[in-house]
Amino acid sequence: MEAIMTNTFRSFSDAARAMNEVRMNDSVLNIDAETQQTYDGAFVESSEMAKLTVFNAPEKLDMPDPEMAAAAVDLMLRTVFDVTRDTRMEEFAADIAWGIVNSFHMVTKRIEGREDDAARKLKDMVEAYDPSEIYAVELEDTQLLCQTLEGCAEAMRCMRDHAGEVFRVETGRPFNTIRGSRVSSKLTASVIDGKDYLAARAAKRREEHAPTGPIVAFSGGQVWHDHEQLFDRLDQIKRRIPAMVLMTTGMNKGADAVAAAWASSRQVKLVRMMLETRYGPKAAFLRNDRIANQRPVEAIVCEGSGVQSDFARKMRTAGVPLHVFRLAEQAPMAPAARSRRA
Structure with missing residues (x-):
């Protein structure tokens, strides 16, 4: 049974890949330059290493290719409408698409929650300085966790917003979820980096909630x-x-x-x-x-x-x-x- 399921999954993956290639070759996927530029800015690797949980050791993990990510979101949403268009199922396409966009939204919120938890831990560690090597390693790992989750959240927000725009174009209505001093010379480089990261993060959050500009x-x-x-x-x-x-x-x-x-x-x-x-x-x-x-x-x-x-x-x-x-x-x-x- 497992072998049958594996072969079925491979066949489905091959078919999906072939469909994607056909659509891209036929210029069905039309990602405008501004959208692609947004993806390029969101799918940035701030560090060569990544850390996604407090339990896992840092490892070298790349971000998805921004062009492929943009094409995947576009294909995911538009296929729902293409398959059901002019059929008795067309009425329900918007509900399915709404669920897909909302899934991006909910996952974004979960990542942001994990990032907030990691940032609180980083703040506590920075305030409770310990000169030991174990502390320095844990502090660096916690900062890397914050940075990794922050990058993932930014990429997920980009995909959510793109999916929401495809939803708007296809349905004629916008997506709505209801239906941004001196340092003591005794501090180590890790603590300084942690303080700088928290200050930058706090500034970004202040800008998100009370942004400057006309x-x-x-x-x-x-x-x-x-x-x-x-x-x-x-x-x-x-x-x-x-x-x-x-x-x-x-x-x-x-x-x-x-x-x-x-x-x-x-x-x-x-x-x-x-x-x-x-x-x-x-x-x-x-x-x-x-x-x-x-x-x-x-x-x-x-x-x-x-x-x-x-x-x-x-x-x-x-x-x-x-x-x-x-x-x-x-x-x-x-x-x-x-x-x-x-």
Whole structure:
């Protein structure tokens, strides 16, 4: 039985490889230069050695080839739609594809959690200096573990964002998970490296959560289906303000979710200004004040509730150039999407 399974798996692998080669030769896989450049930047080996768990010794492991990784993600998602197109199974292709993209998302979160655990251990070790050789080796191994997991998380985020963009192109809607001093001369090089790594990591995390750059503020209602017009306008703004940071009111559906999907697909830094629920009914309006206090250079508002009307008023009062989108100006909802919503 094992031999049969092995031969079957080999036959399947050979068939998949042949299909991949045919599709690539026929130029079905069309990875644009910007996407490939993103993969090249994410699949970087920061060290010749890698360490993936606290138990395993460091070993020489390469990152996947970025071109092959990009092609694999593209092939994985598009094949689902190609196989089911114009069949009775076509209706379910989007659900399957959503599951694939969400799998990338969940694995990314797990890697980030392991990286956080390793970073906490590294911080504790740096603070509890020990001059022994055993300590130095463990410290170097822990830092290598952090660096390896950080690189894997970055690569997985790249694949997730690419898969999400293929999902958007194929389904006509964005992917949404709901459905960045002096050193004592007594310290060893290992401790110094550990401190430098933690400082760099902390700076990166601060940039992820409170990034620097010109802010484009965004607020929209929880009912919104036309993502194309929002993608187009955000693309126009990004061409004028390449270093823009998108700040949204943090909702997980509707227009805010579309804006977050755009930021993910364009590798634009995103800040979600969340509600401070302790303020009760005033929380959303106070959040608008906090966004206005960030001095955005432009703002977008999509018609929604009184919260969006207040947002628009405060942006105009602050002299912020404002782009307004109204519910009635949306393109008609596709029949398939309308039936799913029903």
